């Protein structure tokens with residue numbers, strides 16, 4: 167027993183061993199919140215206060231859930247697979263699969279990822295002849311998700327004006343369409359399971375009774391519906407153990423509500439508010455930088471972190487003339503760290519926007535340094551994989567029209583747009599799926615559709631007895647996908663990816679405890695040992711039942727593809743540099759961290775200026791970034807950067823100016839004070855021969871209302887960026903880059919410029 171509690175400080179120990187009441191652990195980054203949460207689970211189990219089935223733990227990513235399970239099994243021998251540890255989406259999926267009938271879903275419902283959701287909405291607008299300039303698909307998606315995350319069905323939303331009335335109407339049509347096609351989007355997973363528990367008293371009481379301990383990590387990022395869901399699931403005798411850090415709340419744009427922390431204290435009558443203030447992750451300089459930075463925010467619950475570790479290395483900061491030079495510098499430093507013996511996977515390069523990763527990837531690739539990108543275009547989002555998945559979905563659930571439309575004419579089988587329109591019309595008229603409507607289409611189109619239906623049916627018959635990897639292999643071949651990419655010029659990579667899909671399936675089966683040999687399509691469950699067992703819903707509800715007893719291997723794998731697999735794309739285990747956005751670095755830690763692109767407009771992001779509290783959210787994001795580092799922290803920015811096809815002329819981020827001087831070491835000549843005045847001399851450090859030369863501007867021009875780097879608007883030339891200023895007072899002239907109109911030197915007392 168003692169061993170699991172041995173390495174805790176007194177506050178952590180108090181938190182781990184709290185009595186069974188709801189509690190809030192409010193603590194800064196690296197103070198051991200996640201560790202406390204995991205240790206508490208082990209402690210509850212070990213002291214016999216609860217059995218594994220009485221515990222539910224919510225983590226922010228599937229990766230975090232896996233890690234928690236593996237740490238748990240070190241502390242305590244648990245049947246990990248059956249435990250309810252996962253993300254909100256993962257846990258809701260589990261509820262819905264178990265109670266699909268009560269939730270009014272087909273057993274093999276498919277999950278729409280965000281890309282699928284967007285195309286579903288586009289299709290909806292098209293079939294209803296809606297002008298998508300007036301009602302842009304993305305706005306509708308946002309509207310729907312926002313409504314769902316607030317707990318509203320279309321019938322609950324009261325439109326304020328005609329525009330909203332139309333949006334609500336479309337939302338309602340979207341609901342019907344998804345229901346018909348047996349698909350649910352991410353927000354629906356939550357809303358549907360919330361409604362299931364709310365309406366069904368027996369089920370609700372069962373789970374309330376079962377889950378005595380609900381533990382939630384990263385609580386600051388829960389949205390309103392997730393909070394309501396937790397409230398519903400917690401019975402009178404349950405306790406919720408929430409850990410979080412208001413300073414790390416970075417998902418307000420997705421509806422997360424830090425206010426939940428305050429509501430939680432009231433709603434659950436929280437007597438135990440524990441603060442952890444000792445940081446175990448970062449060396450002193452890094453921690454001091456984080457503390458000083460976040461102190462610029464006003465809206466805080468307030469706390470400070472200290473560490474027993476020494477100051478450590480200073481934070482190294484570099485101003486590069488261009489983004490290419492920035493990468494060059496990162497490469498030098500990375501090589502240096504590797505020579506010192508640091509593992510590549512202990513080094514993370516963080517950026518604010520995905521678009522920044524391209525140059526970094528290019529640099530790493532050219533230098534032959536293995537790397538892994540989190541986020542970005544994920545394996546399961548690639549076109550060829552989406553096609554393969556669509557075939558698999560059709561075999562799993564023929565009513566899935568989105569899947570149908572994706573592959574009905576891919577590879578090309580001479581089925582034209584006309585035929586498809588015709589088919590959609592028939593499906594609408596008879597209120598059936600596209601698949602079922604095929605016999606109603608006549609003519610040449612009908613014949614082509616007929617062979618498609620026969621193809622799918624014959625594949626479906628053929629794969630009945632097959633295990634998942636063989637099934638996938640067969641589908642890849644019989645669908646014609648393999649052949650298609652074999653003949654395509656640039657198809658080699660895509661073929662390789664398709665083959666990886668088969669390996670991904672094998673890995674998935676073994677990780678999730680499915681039998682490798684079990685037929686992938688069977689509906690009755692099979693235990694990991696391979697014997698058949700038909701479990702009743704009651705049995706499933708009462709026990710720690712692994713997913714393999716609730717879903718067929720194929721359904722489970724498809725769920726995995728939509729929900730889980732996106733978090734990383736390279737093989738685990740390989741020693742590779744880690745590239746990711748700051749958002750996806752949450753909760754992680756690395757020996758060395760590079761925060762790149764610290765430029766006004768990029769980080770803080772320009773959009774943040776337009777939103778209430780936007781800048782504070784950006785600063786929290788910077789706080790998250792800094793606190794990922796254990797030993798080394800590197801900051802960088804570039805005076806010029808190509809982004810989205812435009813050259814940007816930058817000034818350094820205000821966040822750089824907000825960091826304490828004494829923690830930093832400038833690797834390029836130090837700038838004069840604030841981010842508004844980053845005057846500099848060209849540096850000798852960069853080998854300019856290898857990178858394109860840029861005019862190096864970025865100084866704040868005194869006595870002028872204009873600023874280098876600023877975007878301005880000219881009546882005739884449109885938008886441009888000031889890249890140089892000369893003269894004083896009434897004689898100021900500006901060199902302005904007007905994009906396709908080229909560079910102009912304008913006398914500002916004559917030219918009528920406006921600030922953008």
Ligand code: ATP
Pocket residue numbers: 173174175178193194195196197198199200201202411414445446447752753754755793
């Ligand atoms: P974040 O806010 O970034 O999610 P956190 O508060 O969840 O951070 P953890 O990830 O749990 O922090 O812990 C940070 C690091 O400190 C981990 O490496 C953890 O193992 C270590 N740690 C936590 N508590 C202790 C302790 N009492 N003694 C030694 N190391 C500890």
Ligand code: MG
Pocket residue numbers: 199200201383753
């Ligand atoms: Mg954590």
